[in-house]
Amino acid sequence: MINWANFISQCFNGLVLGALLALISSGLTIIYGTLGVLNLAHGAMFMLGGYAGWVAYTYTGSFLVAVVAGSLFVMIVGVVVERLIIRHFYTRPHEDQLLVTFGLGIVFVEAVRFFFGSMSQTVPPPGLLVGITNLGFMIYPTYRLALLGIVAVALVALYFVLYRTRIGMIVRAGIEDSVMVDSLGIDVYRIFMLVFGIGAMAAGFAGIVNAPVVSIAPDVGEAILVQTFVVVVIGGVGSFLGAIIGGLIAGEIISITSMFNPGYSYVVLFVAMTLVLVLRPHGLLGTAGRE
């Protein structure tokens, strides 16, 4: 099936997958960059966004309400988790941080399974975005095309928050050197809480906007977490733009390799990651010395 039509379709698949990975990874990378905590519960945040949105959708029938509810709920969960648990682990070894976030992930997944079971749940796309669009050179699911736009808008919004606001400036400064930010009299712990909330919200938002594509189940975040780590490694830890570029590269590698043989798509992805680690150990846009 190696022909132009298939190639272009696969490039589109890669773009959609890549954009989604970029959004989730950006949340992960700013949390790690600022707080120094590798959040293994990030996949669970993605899942929680889907479920919170699905519950909101069930009650209201509105996709927009679902998206807002999913994102806000996960942001609140993020803030609460940071205040109650993560905060006590900043000064502890990385192993402890990994264990506690890994454990939190399990708790979230099993709590959702306890309340909602393992049955897949579907959030349909809004009426306007149902069906298939004929682009002339190929046909493509309308919602997936829209998803590309939705994720792009979210990434631009996140960019503005990080690069065009005072709070964003402090966050970026915190990524470079949180001790210095603290010495300048800024309440660094409040910033940490905010960053954790925003990072979690990025995953939660991705979880609910992805729900019409991949119906949700308690384990939905598990697979995406692994891909997200690869994206962060390729893009460079702590780099927002790196997460976007890494996401798109990962998405295209998976999709285009699939055209030849889907069995090798992850092999090629990990080969690419290894190459980046060898040639640029800090990732494409990462800087040496960052946490």
Place this chain on the structure above:
Amino acid sequence: MTPLDHQKTAIISRRTVLHAGAGLLGSAVLPWSSLAAFAAEDKPAIGTWPTGSQGDTVYIGAAVPLTGTYALQGADELKGWQLAVEHINEGHALMKALAPKVDKGLLGKKVELLSADSVAKPNQAVEVEQNYINQNKIILMTGSTSSAVAVALNKFAQREKVLYVAGISGSNDTTGKDCVRYGFRQNFFGQTAAAAIGPVLLKQFGKGKKAAFMTPDYTYGHTVTKSVNDYLTSQGGWEMVTNQVSPLGTQDFSQYLTNIANSGAEFLINVNWGRDAVLSTQQAKQFGLLPNMKLVIPYQIPFLAKEVGAEITEGVFAATDFWWTQEDQYPLAKQFVEAFQAKFGYRPEWGAENSYVSFAHWARMVSEAGSFYPPDVIKQYEKGETIPSLLGDVHYRPEDHQCIRPVVIVRGKAKKDMKNDEDFWEVLEVVPGEGLMQKPDAFGCNLGDYT
């Protein structure tokens, strides 16, 4: 030696003498016939026998997926085992219909089920069972919902000499090249599914069609796809235009579906299972492949119709082990569906049916053999006697330990035709098992030793 030590020694010697005396007296009183019988049986300890069946309770260990791709189907299976154990212990009428000598327990002992999550991973399942063997001396293992697990537990059962009855397992290998003396399978599988659904497809759609396959990348997927494709190409001149093989747990099938969209296929034969089947089917609709291509499900997935909705499964042909509306034709099926629904609040899918029947058959074999000694139980199975199931009489084939049982062909109902919210499939045919089976040695089965 202190005075105290001396005293202790004296007491022990006195006790020893008393014990020895009591022993001699006891042996004089014990009937000689029972001693002779014990000696004649000459059964050396094997696996967890006899320690596992010496107390008043015998244990069964289930390694079942409760998380991951097959979590939903695993939970349903577990309920089937729980109901069977409950029925064995209370001597329920349905259990007695399947295993007449079961009487409030098995050979006078209470049966208890232990279960743990296998995540459908072979190494995890083996670890779970190993713990149960060490700690609880289980006398039976079960679990799977992934043939990779079934094959691993087969080999483990043979090594440990503890019986294993498979949970859901669709691979030809389970009672084919990876069959073992200590393993048994009740449910239908790739070969019988293909032989049952193949003629229906050819009759319905004719010869010379183009089909795209979606295959999960492990023993179940590969053997089912091969069996179905072999049948359709050899008997109907169909052509496999693409076979999209995906790893277990894939979330985004867009890459695979794009390949299928560009393949010129008229039929989408989806062998994916569990959540993989739900996602691939839903996404095939998103990409417009469905309903333009006809969907075929050769190995039906419990809850699929409930998860994807009747608008997708309407008109879809599938092969299965059991569908609850068969209660109208089979009295035992009716008893099972009613008992299950009363306990769990929904009508059972075929995973639960397989669980229940496989335990009932095991209980029958143990009670008929009058022994928990594994070789005795195996030989009871291997007599190949005709025994009841929920869908009429069946028997186990001694050469490969596969139950010869019917395969049920169903077609998805339109939403408007559903009589209740679980009435997704219409039973078209119940194909007798005998004609569907391959020759016993066709898949390279070599059972191995009893001891």
